[in-house]
Structure formats: C-alpha cells, structure tokens
Amino acid sequence: MPHRTAWQALGQNPLKVLGSGWPWRSLAYLLSGAAFGAVTVVVLVVALVAGVVSLVVLVGVPVLLGVALSGVAVTRFERWRLRLVDRDPVPDPHRPAERPGLVGWVRTRLREPATWRELGFTAVSVTALWWMDVLVLGFALAVPALVIMSPLDDPGAWPLTIVGVCLLAAAPYTITAWAGARAAVTRLMLTPRDGELGEELTEVRASRARLVDAFDAERRRIERDLHDGAQQRLVSLNVMLGLAALDAEPGSPLAGQLAKIQEQIRLAVEELRELSRGVHPQALTDHGLAASVENLAARSALPVTVDIRLPRRLPLPVETTAYYVVAEALTNVVKHSRASRAEVHARLHTDLLALTVRDDGIGGATPDTGTGLTGLADRVAVADGRLRVSSPRGGPTLLHVELPCH
Template identity: 35%
Template structure:
C-alpha cells in the first residue's frame, strides 16, 4: 500500500497528535505554569572573516574555470534541440523531438544545480517531476509546457557569453592578477549564484502546488471510476440478479395460480422474501454511495451508525459546533468507515474509539484501537488508497501503529464551511 510521502506519514512509535494541533511536530502540551517567553539567548558570535584563499575561494575559482565547458555544452544543446524540434514541427516527429529535448534539458539543469551545490554552496530544491498520466499525448503536452525545461534552455543560451567572460577573467587573474583574484572570484560567483537561483530553481511553491493538484486530479478521476465500477458490479451481481430471479419466480407462480394454488402461494411467499433481500441490498448500496443519515443528521449520528456495525465495541465522540462542507463530511464518513472495517478485519482488538473535532480551519479525525498493531501503509489494509483520496482534497493521514499496539490513525481534512441553507 505505498503512499505518496507528502500525504501519509507512518510513525512506528510515538504519541498521538494533540487534539488542538495540526498533524506535524508532535510536541507535548506546554505547562501552564511555564513562563510565556523563553530567557533571552546570548548574542551570536560575530562571523569570522573569510580567508582570502580559503577553501570557499578555491571552490568558486573551480566553478568559474569550468563555466566555459558547461556553458558551451548547454548552449549547443539548447540551440540544436530547439531548432531541430521547432524546424520539424510540421512533421509527425517534430513535437516529440522537441519534448525529448526539453526532457534532456531537465537533466542538464539537474547537473548544473549539483555543480552549484558542490562548488558554490547554493542549496536549491529539485523541481517537481512531470505528471505521468494521460499516456503519450499527456506526456507530450506536459513536456511542451514544462516551465522548468524552458528556463533551463534559456539558462543554456545566456551562459555562453557569461562563461567566456568568467573563464577568461578568472584565468588571467590566476596568472597575473593574483592579489585581486579572491575578490574577482567572489564577485563572479555571487552573480552565478543569482543566475542559478533565478533560472534553475523551481518557480515557487505555486509550481509545486500545480503539479500536486494535477496528480490529485488524476487520483480523483481514478477513484470515481473505481467507485462507478463497484456500483455497477454490485447492481449487476446483487440486486439486479435477485430481481431477475424474482420476476421468473412470479411468472411461474402466475402459471400455477389456477392449476396448483398452494404451490403458487408458496412461490409468492418465496418471492416476497426475495423482495425484502433485494430492498436490503439496494439500501446497503445507497448507504455506500451517500448515507441518508449523514445528510439528515450529520457526522455524529452517521458515525454512530457505522460504529454499531463494527465487530468490536466502539466509542464515538464528535465535538463539532457546526457542520463542515457536505463533500468533506462525506469523505470524513467514509474514512472512518474504512478504518473501522480495518479494525474488524485485521486488528484483533477488544475495543476501539472514534474522535472528531475541529482545529482552526481543519477537520480532525482519530480512530484508535487496542489491537495487535503493525498497520502500515504498505501492508494491504487499504491505507494507501485512503491516503490518496485524502490527499486529493488537501488532506493528510498519519499512522502510528507499533507492533503489539495500540494503533492510532489520525486524518486531517480542510474544513470548508457548509454552504448556507445546506
């Protein structure tokens, strides 16, 4: 059940999150008697002056002397890949070639970030990977509009004249301008740092967020398709098959009504039982789509109903002054329902509890059991799909299940206030 690490956290040990906080650093609650502010820390020591010919200076010189070679490679690659792809764009292979060239540009950018990290001490996060959904055309479109690759190509074009200048001046300074070499190297290196940060770093958090949302959209589509297939299968194999058998039975009873009334009456009684079973199956199916008790009475009553069907005693505590958005309410209901199913099937617990509360603009859910523990996001208990569904709405899932128990699973969802009149 591997889950994306940005959506699911597995904790082999440790206390559950505080009821008043978001999932994150799980620190103990502050002692009310403790002072509100910490004692002032001693003033930081003044930074030591940088040696003129220290290790940092020599790393900067090495970076500047390798600029010409890397700039030449980047410039030739950018010109050839863009010109070849754009020139053949009128043919069937043009755009795929351009997309492949942009993919290669990402590799050049990765190498340049590593060089800057090693020689200039510039820590730059790696950009988000391209989404891998949509087949060939999805990959083609994502590659052609990839801002990271296009900025790397621009970086390659701009670097050639800059690489010539930095290489030449640094080499001359290394030979005949030795006293000013550290200052020349520092000035050029600072300009390089600005260029790397400006063109090779991710655009901003928005770019990462867009990539996450594109991935989440795919998860939502896949989940909806799977739910539709499940509903279709349940209708075909359950209520529909039973209703077909019921229609055939009533047809036979109609034929025997005059010649054998007793047999016909028995067949009608049997059909009556089949109708009850079909109705129950339809009710269960409807409850699986969206239970009426949730719409009418909210999470407290709906979760109490789910808890009553669990194989172990479950205590339910819902502390909500108002109801969240209908969609969030439904996700919370099905999250608890699936977690309690896991308790019934896998936990071997004697009891469980469900707590629901609001913390700021987040809806918090916590399901706890005293079973054998060992629940993991890769253990086949459905936590992977559950975490993906929560992630699709900007939710989080935290699993704390050491071997031997207890298991505490905490989910966090956005609140998104319920619409007026809902």
C-alpha cells in the same frame, strides 16, 4: 496519541502538557530562535553596510548578492529547527541548479520566487520574530525570577515570592503557546506554493483532485440509481407476489414457492440497501458526519464508541473524506486487528477537523499489509489533509487525520 505539534498538544490536552516534552522542546525552540536571530541581525547589518559602502568600487556587489540570497541559508536552518515543535517537515521549495557550479546555482536561485519569499521571511524574522522570542522568554522566566528574588533586598516584600512562583508555574504554557504560534507562522510562510512545485506536479495534484471529485459524483449517481431503480422494482415485485399469494391455496406448493420467492426478494432488497449505503450513505447527505458515523458504528461487528461533536455542518468534500476514512478504518479493525472494541473521536479546531480512530487490537498495520492505508492517504492528501498511523506490534492502533475546512 503523539501530538504532531506543540500547538496541538496545548490545545487538545493542556493538563498533560507539563508532563510531556513539549515545554522543553518549545523552550529550546525559542532559545535557539533568539540566539540565531541575534547572530543573523549582526551578520546581515554588517554585510549590508559593508556592501553599500564598497559598492562604489564594485566590491560590494557580491556582498549585496549574498545578502539577497541569505534567506536561503536562514530558512534552511529554520526548517530544521522547526522540527522541535512541529514533527512534520516543511518541503524545500528549491529546484536543482540548472547548471553545475556556483554561478549556475546563483542564477537558479535568483529566478525562483521562493528565494525572494524566503528573503521576506528573513526580514520579518530579524525585525520582529526573534524580538518576540526574547520578550516571551523574559516575561515567562526573567520576570518571575526577579519577583521571586525581591525579598532579598526588601524582606517585607515576601508576598511577591508567591506571585513570582505563580508566574513561573505558568511559564510552560506561555512558552509552549508562543512556540506553537511562531511555528505555525513559520510553516505558513515557508510552505511551498503550488506555483513553486513545478507545473507537472501542480497538474498531477489538480488531476488527482478532479478524479476523486468525479469518482464521488459517480458514487452518488450509482446510489440514486440503486435506490430509485433496482430497489423500487424489487419492492413492487414483492408486492405483486404478495397479491398473487392471496389467490393461491393456503398450504399448497404454489403458496410455499411464492413465500420463498418473497423472502429471497426481501433479502435482495436488504443487500441492495446495504450496498447503496456503502456507495454513498444518504445519512451523510441529509444529516452530516456524526449521524452517518453513528450508522456505521451501529452496523459494525464490534462495539464502537462514537464521540463526534461538531458546531456546524462541514463542507461536503470534507464530510465525505472523513466518512470514508472512518468506514475503511472500521473495516480494517474488523478484518485485521483482532480488537474487542474501537473508538471514533472528532473535533473541529477553528478550521481544522481532527479525526481519530482507535482500537485495542494487535497492531502492526502498515501500507504493505493490504489494509487500504495507501488509498486512505491518497484521499486525505487530495483534501490537503494529513494522515498519521501509530500501530506498534501488540497494539493499539491509532489513526489520526487532519482535514482543513476552509
């Protein structure tokens, strides 16, 4: 699948990193970070000094105000630059100005917590991050180059050429690793907090989470009622009919009718069991995600390969979300994809569950074609996860979900 970040590409498939564009994108990210950081340091230092010196005549007030608001411009460029190594954009936390004009814009920005957080990020960037970019680039590229050229001054130092070549071969991994780590820190610091999204949007997110939790609790209650109520009554009724059949004359019409009734009850019990598994599978509660997905695969009309390796049980909300993503995805495969097989793959990367469902069908899955992708995206969003779908015409279709497991 197309990885969303350089960190994912390096962590999930390091052998293929060299043949991808991630090292070059990472190199461009670090080079632009070093250059932009150097320019930012010079501009801010000059502006800060000029503002302090001219403060006695009040001319420095606008200059210092510009320094305070510099984080807005710096982070805007950082969000744009971040797309080199992280394909998902970071939302802009700033709201529209309350009044038109420059004064209204400045007043709005000065009252926003995001403005001061961005100023803090700018301070961290100019004092540490861009220096780290320069150091990593020097260690990954400049040092190997100097070592390789050592025999030019001392022919007896030719073995250093081999050392330099080995160091240079490791450069793509070093550059990609630091670019991924730097991008993760940048995203963490620039992602809007709930308090910055506005009270209405925060309440919408909270209410949507409450609705999903209530819906899951109701599904579990219905599953218990079906299992402990209707199924048990039907099983008891089937036993009673079996006892009555013992008193009927073998081969008589009554015995035949009782046998037919028993068969219908047996089918009804099987249907209820299948329904209860769809409402909330007991295997998910008792044995976890891997076992419940294995059960799904065993009941699927298509061959499904399951490769789920988790070091521990995940939080129940995460397992529930992942299970229904797989269930809906496999249902879509059977109904719409014309596939001959499907694969389910899941791994836990520190505190992030990466789940992938792939099929070899005809592709073309979109939210507008009634495949349930919108509902899946909503459920994943409630869990603060991310869902990505790749389904070109002609296939294959790949659904990738990331769920945090804090």
